[in-house]
Amino acid sequence: MAEMTLNIKKTHSERLMPLLDRMLTESGIEREELGAVAAAAGPGSFTGLRIGVSTARGLAQGLNVPAVPVCTLAALAEAVPAPGTLICPLLDARRSQVYSAIYRRADSSPHALETILEPAAISLQELIKALQSCEQPVVFLGEGLHSYAAQLERALPHMALLAPAPFRLCRAALVALRGRRLLEASPRSSYLELLPRYLRRPEAERLAAEKKGGSDR
Numbered sequence: 637m638a639e640m641t642l643n644i645k646k647t648h649s650e651r652l653m654p655l656l657d658r659m660l661t662e663s664g665i666e667r668e669e670l671g672a673v674a675a676a677a678g679p680g681s682f683t684g685l686r687i688g689v690s691t692a693r694g695l696a697q698g699l700n701v702p703a704v705p706v707c708t709l710a711a712l713a714e715a716v717p718a719p720g721t722l723i724c725p726l727l728d729a730r731r732s733q734v735y736s737a738i739y740r741r742a743d744s745s746p747h748a749l750e751t752i753l754e755p756a757a758i759s760l761q762e763l764i765k766a767l768q769s770c771e772q773p774v775v776f777l778g779e780g781l782h783s784y785a786a787q788l789e790r791a792l793p794h795m796a797l798l799a800p801a802p803f804r805l806c807r808a809a810l811v812a813l814r815g816r817r818l819l820e821a822s823p824r825s826s827y828l829e830l831l832p833r834y835l836r837r838p839e840a841e842r843l844a845a846e847k848k849g850g851s852d853r
Contacts, residue, residue: 674815677705678833726780
């Protein structure tokens, strides 16, 4: 019914709540009419995830409605509807890694997403090796293409299909779509279950562990 997208440098903490209020007002929807809340739980920016998840948890608890954690990568993959298609969402995880997964859109109705490679923080070379073993064309999407599109095309000639710019952002509508499908499978999702999914430790924790001689993973 409504969607707002901003791609600016101001933080979620400054913009998120005013945008939510404006969207509900312009749509003529009261907060009490919301049946559930879905949020991208990760992977992604650690700070951004914490702000988004905290806001969603507060709304769900206050309204007493289900809260659905949505994998950012799976939400991106929902943009590709074609049955039988291999889909590889890609986010830049820095430190020579990407956040990625491999999905396949099922041939039979309801054409659900099947997970071929679980979401992970891995090197681009590891991801390419996994895709080469699939031996079929794959659709790439996500903001990681800004950094790695050329490498993927070189490593996967005749396989890599790169999504255009509008499909390189994780849209709120895709998170809502994925959240609705998950909610149908588990209608009692509690806000207590909505937690960030980082896929690796935050930088501050990693550095602290290194100082103590612990693992950096």
